[in-house]
């Protein structure tokens with residue numbers, strides 16, 4: 353498997369966790385988003401959308417979009433399952449995952465941040481306010497769903513990690529790095545701490561990757 357990733361990319365973080373949970377090894381090609389390498393021809397040929405992540409499994413065209421990749425991995429490598437067995441459970445897990453991956457995260461990706469800066473000429477403080485606002489909106493939604501539903505147990509849904517935890521891990525990590533007090537969302541925080549205590553999640557953390565800049569690397 354060949355995995356196109358960047359240490360700070362939250363969508364790559366999702367796929368890293370899934371690969372780790374499944375015990376799958378992938379050769380990582382780091383695409384430096386800070387150097388706009390996603391827009392260079394070499395990567396554009398892999399993913400014409402010019403976003404991370406992408407995954408090549410076998411002699412097939414690259415897979416793209418983190419949720420699609422994680423579901424592909426779950427279907428082809430079914431142990432341990434990342435989606436519940438029942439339709440309602442699957443709908444809930446996908447709903448939680450999509451709150452992060454389809455609603456919150458797209459407002460924060462580099463091309464949106466660059467547009468806010470270069471086209472709309474918003475200053476750094478205003479851009480930071482934008483990021484915090486949307487991170488908090490998603491945290492509130494997650495907390496509301498998780499706190500009120502008996503299906504929330506050790507993890508977002510039940511006693512084992514699912515696609516929902518995979519997505520939430522990145523969202524909470526980004527919230528913390530943006531200075532948001534996640535203690536204000538106690539169910540989210542409890543589930544996040546439970547997930548990040550698992551090696552599959554901890555090893556996938558953005559600050560623990562081979563391409564993480566040395567100065568930022570997590571001290572063990």
Ligand SMILES: N[C@@H](CCC(=O)N[C@@H](CS)C(=O)NCC(=O)O)C(=O)O
Pocket residue numbers: 360361362363364385390402403404405416417418419453461462463464
């Ligand atoms: N919805 C996509 C997100 C893709 C995305 O925006 N990825 C970011 C990194 S997390 C990226 O590569 N951005 C490049 C850019 O915005 O120019 C997924 O879940 O895979």
